[in-house]
Structures are given as structure tokens and as C-alpha cells.
Amino acid sequence: MNSLDAIHAALKKISLWAVWVAGLALLLSALMVTVDVFFRKFFSMTMSGSDEISGYVFAASTTWAYSYCLLNRSNVRIDVLYNFLRPTVRAVLDVIGIALLLYYMSYLTVKAYGVFWTSWTGNSVSTTTLLTPLWIPQLAWFGGLLLFVITLSFLLLYTLISLLRGDVDRVRRLAGARSTEEEITQETHGLDISLNPELAAHAGDSNSNKPDSRGAN
Secondary structure, three states, X not given: OHHHHHHHHHHHHHHHHHHHXXXXXXXXXXXXXXXXXXXHHHHOOOOOOXXXXXXXXXXXXXXXXXXXXXXXXXXXXXXXXXXXXXXXHHHHHHHHHHHHHHHHHHHHHHHHHHHHHHHHHHOOEOOOOOOOEOHHHHHHHHHHHHHHHHHHHHHHHHHHHHHHXXXXXXXXXXXXXXXXXXXXXXXXXOOOOOOOHXXXXXXXXXXHHOOOHHHHO
């Protein structure tokens, strides 16, 4: 399992860099749109294509964030019944969920490659003043999807091996839905907030004993 742990750590590092690059691209596109709006307002000038480029950046950067969300279990999960199931059943459902997502994303990635290849071989350009070669944003879009499929394939293998070994806790840490405590820890990271249950209960009792100022009025 050490080799699988090493690959998992490497994928997390790659996905983190991908998110940083995608975030920087979004920031630059937002600055470009801001400058465009400023020049339109005060100088009656426009930067042709700022909306087009920002659209390309948004589409591509979204796909490059998929792997990061998956590896950090940040994707949205419907867990109304999930939390009431036994750990083994939840682990099985986690593996099935990864397998189904891999099937869908593989299909989507193949189609994305087809779109890119058609634009590449046909020298397709956008019907705008920029005449952007469409293979450029489509390649960035396809690259993000491909990284996600690779990450999904590895995660399916890792969780399946862990499940067959009976390590349901590892499956939960790799692909399971976050618990309430984990969600709170994630949201309060860096805020120096303690999640000590006894302190929280004491704080709640103290607040309940305070007089209601509305009633006093």
C-alpha cells in the first residue's frame, strides 16, 4: 500500500498545482474584464475579446479543479440515507460511486477529444474578431478532463483494493462523504476555532442563561 499512498500523494500535489494555475488564470481574466469595463466607462474604449477569453478560461479552469475536489472530498454528496448505513455498506457505495463517475467522465473525455481533434484537423476558428483557433481552449479543457479520468481510475483501484482487504476506514478517507465534524474543521481551518464538545456545550448553557433583552424591554 506504500506505493499507492505515494501515488495518491503525488496526485494531490499535481491537482493542487493545477488548481493554483487555474485560479491564477481566472484572476487574470477577471482583471482583464475589469480593465475593459473601466475603459468602456471612462474612455469609451473596449478591449475586444475579453468576454470571449474569460469564457474559455472559465471552462478550462473548471475541469482542472475536478481532481482537487475529488481527492479532497469536496464534491457535493447527497448523504441523507448514507450516514445511517453501516460502514461496510457505505464503503461499497463509495466504490460504486467512483466507478459510475469514472464511466461517465471517460465517455465525456472521449467526446471532448473528438471535439478537439476536429478543430485541430479542420483549423477551426471562433466566429469573432479574435478568430481564436478553437483547438487551444479545447485542448486545455480536454487536459483537465483527462487528469480527472486518470485520478478517478487510480482512486477506483485504490478504494477497491482497500475494500477487498476489509479496510473500510481507508475507503472512507479516500472517497467517503465528509462527516459533520470534518466539514466544520474544513470550514473553520485557520480561524483558530476549537471543536471541543464540552466547551461548545458550556458556551451553549451560558448563552441560554443570559437574560433576553427583548423581553426586558
